[in-house]
Amino acid sequence: MILMEDVWFRYEDGTEALRGVTLQIEDNSALAVMGKSGSGKTTLIKHLNGLLKPVKGRVLVDGMDTREATVAQLSRKVGLVFQNPDHQLFAETVEEEIAFPLKNFGFPPEEIEKRVDWALNLLDLADYRHDSPLSLSGGEKKRVAIASVVAWKPKYLVLDEPTLGQDYGRKLELKRLFEKLRREGHSIIMVTHDVEFAAECKFKVALLVDGQILALGPAEEILSATELLKKASLTAPQLVELFQRLEVKPPVFEVEEAERFILKLAGKAQP
Amino acid sequence: MMVYRGFLFKKADTLLHRLDPRVKFAMAFAIIVCSLLFEELLALTVLTVVLLPLARLGKVLKEWLQTLKGLSFLAIFIFAVNLVFIFFGSGKSWEFPAAMALRFLVVVSAFSLFFLVTSPDELGLALQQSKIPFDVVFALTMAIRFVPVLALEIQTIADAQRSKGLELDRGNLLMRIKRRIPLLIPLIVSSVKRSLEIAEAMESRGYGSDRPRTSLYQLKLRKVDYLFLLAIVSLLALSIYIKLVFPPFTLLP
Amino acid sequence: MAIIEAQSLTYKYPNSQKPALQNINLKVEKGEFVVISGPSGCGKTTLCRCFNGLIPHFYGGELQGEIRVNGLNVKEVSTAKLATQVGLVFQNPENQLFSLTVERDVAFGLENLGLPPQEIRRRVDWALNLVGLSGLKDKPPFELSGGQQQKAAIACVLAMQPPIMVFDEPTSFLDPLSAREIFNIIAELHAKLDLTVIVVEHRLEFLTAHASRLIFMDEGKIVLDGKPREVLKEASESFSGKIGIPKVALLHRRLTLQGISLGSTSLTVDELAEPLRRMLHP
Numbered sequence: 001m002i003l004m005e006d007v008w009f010r011y012e013d014g015t016e017a018l019r020g021v022t023l024q025i026e027d028n029s030a031l032a033v034m035g036k037s038g039s040g041k042t043t044l045i046k047h048l049n050g051l052l053k054p055v056k057g058r059v060l061v062d063g064m065d066t067r068e069a070t071v072a073q074l075s076r077k078v079g080l081v082f083q084n085p086d087h088q089l090f091a092e093t094v095e096e097e098i099a100f101p102l103k104n105f106g107f108p109p110e111e112i113e114k115r116v117d118w119a120l121n122l123l124d125l126a127d128y129r130h131d132s133p134l135s136l137s138g139g140e141k142k143r144v145a146i147a148s149v150v151a152w153k154p155k156y157l158v159l160d161e162p163t164l165g166q167d168y169g170r171k172l173e174l175k176r177l178f179e180k181l182r183r184e185g186h187s188i189i190m191v192t193h194d195v196e197f198a199a200e201c202k203f204k205v206a207l208l209v210d211g212q213i214l215a216l217g218p219a220e221e222i223l224s225a226t227e228l229l230k231k232a233s234l235t236a237p238q239l240v241e242l243f244q245r246l247e248v249k250p251p252v253f254e255v256e257e258a259e260r261f262i263l264k265l266a267g268k269a270q271p
Numbered sequence: 272m273m274v275y276r277g278f279l280f281k282k283a284d285t286l287l288h289r290l291d292p293r294v295k296f297a298m299a300f301a302i303i304v305c306s307l308l309f310e311e312l313l314a315l316t317v318l319t320v321v322l323l324p325l326a327r328l329g330k331v332l333k334e335w336l337q338t339l340k341g342l343s344f345l346a347i348f349i350f351a352v353n354l355v356f357i358f359f360g361s362g363k364s365w366e367f368p369a370a371m372a373l374r375f376l377v378v379v380s381a382f383s384l385f386f387l388v389t390s391p392d393e394l395g396l397a398l399q400q401s402k403i404p405f406d407v408v409f410a411l412t413m414a415i416r417f418v419p420v421l422a423l424e425i426q427t428i429a430d431a432q433r434s435k436g437l438e439l440d441r442g443n444l445l446m447r448i449k450r451r452i453p454l455l456i457p458l459i460v461s462s463v464k465r466s467l468e469i470a471e472a473m474e475s476r477g478y479g480s481d482r483p484r485t486s487l488y489q490l491k492l493r494k495v496d497y498l499f500l501l502a503i504v505s506l507l508a509l510s511i512y513i514k515l516v517f518p519p520f521t522l523l524p
Numbered sequence: 525m526a527i528i529e530a531q532s533l534t535y536k537y538p539n540s541q542k543p544a545l546q547n548i549n550l551k552v553e554k555g556e557f558v559v560i561s562g563p564s565g566c567g568k569t570t571l572c573r574c575f576n577g578l579i580p581h582f583y584g585g586e587l588q589g590e591i592r593v594n595g596l597n598v599k600e601v602s603t604a605k606l607a608t609q610v611g612l613v614f615q616n617p618e619n620q621l622f623s624l625t626v627e628r629d630v631a632f633g634l635e636n637l638g639l640p641p642q643e644i645r646r647r648v649d650w651a652l653n654l655v656g657l658s659g660l661k662d663k664p665p666f667e668l669s670g671g672q673q674q675k676a677a678i679a680c681v682l683a684m685q686p687p688i689m690v691f692d693e694p695t696s697f698l699d700p701l702s703a704r705e706i707f708n709i710i711a712e713l714h715a716k717l718d719l720t721v722i723v724v725e726h727r728l729e730f731l732t733a734h735a736s737r738l739i740f741m742d743e744g745k746i747v748l749d750g751k752p753r754e755v756l757k758e759a760s761e762s763f764s765g766k767i768g769i770p771k772v773a774l775l776h777r778r779l780t781l782q783g784i785s786l787g788s789t790s791l792t793v794d795e796l797a798e799p800l801r802r803m804l805h806p
Contacts, residue, residue: 051430104435415624469619475576484635487628487631
């Protein structure tokens with residue numbers, strides 16, 4: 001479990017990025033941190049593996065205070081995937097790229113080999129194993145970046161805007177990957193402003209506004225609270241909006257579900 | 272770090288800020304020339320003191336004093352070296368080493384004052400109107416524009432690699448250098464990508480058109496600029512006159 | 525005469541085996557509002573680069589076929605000259621602003637064209653006003669938010685007053701609210717000025733209501749091209765796994781298949797909510 005207790009953070013230039021965030025991330029859970037640019041989302045996740053330390057309050061990762069551990073120690077448990085893959089890919093081959101953190105963490109060679117194979121298959125990258133990561137397309141680079149983190153099987157996988165610039169097909173793949181990792185016991189935390197994607201994933205949602213958590217709850221509840229979303233500069237998913245117009249509760253996120261619902265209602269309306 | 276800040280433009284609306292950048296440059300230049308003319312402690316003290324009200328006028332006194340403070344160590348070093356080699360060597364007065372240290376302070380702090388009150392944009396404009404090719408000036412201002420972006424990028428890259436267990440400050444010097452490769456390559460790759468995107472955007476906005484380039488702003492000297500120029504020329508003339516007419520003088524007879 | 529006309533356009537980037545564009549035939553009439561969508565790597569960005577001559581002049585490679593923009597042959601006219609015909613706004617706002625103030629950036633293109641200072645001043649103020657950025661003209665780009673930077677980038681291109689404006693995924697770096705603002709600005713410019721607009725975009729849910737035409741590309745080819753409603757109807761039958769079809773359009777199709785008559789494909793929530801309401805609450 002990760003615990004953030006009344007966490008405050010201020011950047012050198014005086015910007016107050018977090019103002020008393022209290023948040024609990026359970027084992028094997030899924031959380032979407034949402035809010036507009038500049039609301040403190042990225043600052044928040046940088047606290048989870050100790051890249052940033054709170055100026056007030058504390059962060060506990062499985063009981064370990066982040067102020068008393070190194071980034072390397074914490075990262076073993078909390079794997080962070082950054083937004084732009086160009087900011088991390090450097091190795092000559094995809095294989096080496098994925099092996100790099102495993103070597104840093106001191107895994108034995110046989111184990112590294114096994115895990116690289118596993119991660120390559122999981123992200124559907126086996127064909128590119130000997131290619132240079134720089135020669136890949138944007139979406140493939142993103143997958144390599146994710147694979148290189150997933151390979152050390154961090155208990156908590158944290159992703160910053162994983163859907164940015166990704167097309168619909170890739171988003172579907174990402175959703176499936178999340179489901180798979182959750183079945184294996186990982187916790188997934190993602191920062192996103194993609195409401196449709198968050199709705200489809202059905203993660204728990206934390207709304208961040210000006211460095212404070214405005215609301216926290218199941219996707220169905222938060223993503224249909226129009227007033228709250230407005231405060232976070234977000235808009236409700238299309239189907240939620242539709243069902244609100246129809247004055248029907250509860251909110252619906254998926255097209256199939258919406259179809260069934262309307263057919264049922266129509267059956268009643270036209271006996 | 273402190274010294275570096277003393278050379279960054281500080282936005283304000285003062286008489287000094289509003290002066291034509293060329294006049295400001297002439298001012299710094301004149302002060303530096305004067306400081307090179309004299310070896311006398313008195314003259315150099317006067318020059319330093321002249322800078323003080325100017326810094327105040329530009330509302331950058333704090334930053335300018337910081338520059339002085341940051342340079343004081345080097346000034347003391349210059350004083351000491353000169354003292355050892357000249358004072359003990361030739362038996363000259365201690366005034367000369369002190370003057371040398373002060374000269375160093377005048378030269379650097381005059382530049383500091385110039386950069387504190389002149390925006391890089393204005394500087395670019397001044398260079399451009401001084402017939403320096405636009406490409407050169409543009410490259411210069413663009414470099415300044417992307418400094419904060421690049422600083423942020425380096426931080427992000429370091430954060431990304433540290434999150435993958437890279438420990439930058441472990442091992443001996445050679446190992447530490449080797450550990451920086453995972454930072455260097457992404458930085459080069461994204462910089463190349465960035466320059467390509469910038470070039471693309473520039474081309475799309477007519478860069479390299481065969482028509483002669485014009486400029487939105489034209490620097491024009493105003494009355495107050497001429498007044499300052501007059502003062503600068505007088506200062507220079509006075510200094511040269513003193514230098515030529517009076518023999519070298521010392522405080523201690 | 526069409527303002528953009530491409531005939532059997534095929535293009536290969538240098539050092540590339542596979543063509544990025546394959547036999548593209550496209551006619552865009554003056555005043556159209558075209559939205560182009562498709563999966564990553566389908567060639568939509570490449571096509572944008574052909575409109576203003578970045579391809580072939582900047583990128584090199586092999587360009588076969590013909591492309592004419594406002595009567596000019598793209599292969600023969602320089603990018604600098606085409607800049608007065610086609611304004612191109614890119615994906616990443618940060619790398620389109622390279623001066624030390626917003627105002628200087630907007631002036632950049634006009635200075636390249638060699639316009640007199642008074643004219644530059646007039647156009648800079650006009651363009652900044654249209655995108656609602658007049659108050660920030662002296663700010664350095666680094667201090668602007670992503671959305672503001674993209675508005676500034678639009679002003680930069682707008683000031684050159686090209687008859688055609690092309691936007692290449694202008695909102696993919698922005699949050700939903702800023703994205704909506706950018707789309708509104710684009711729609712407003714199209715309505716106010718006599719512009720032909722082409723927008724490449726993934727987020728169709730905000731944009732299709734403004735568009736007069738929707739094009740889907742896949743693997744370097746145009747696969748669907750027509751009125752937004754018709755294209756969305758076809759796409760929700762054959763491309764729904766590849767392209768993010770707005771959910772209202774998908775739902776509309778499914779309900780229609782179930783025998784509920786809802787009229788032509790809905791583009792917005794309101795369009796679908798209306799007939800459903802009438803059906804459920806008669």
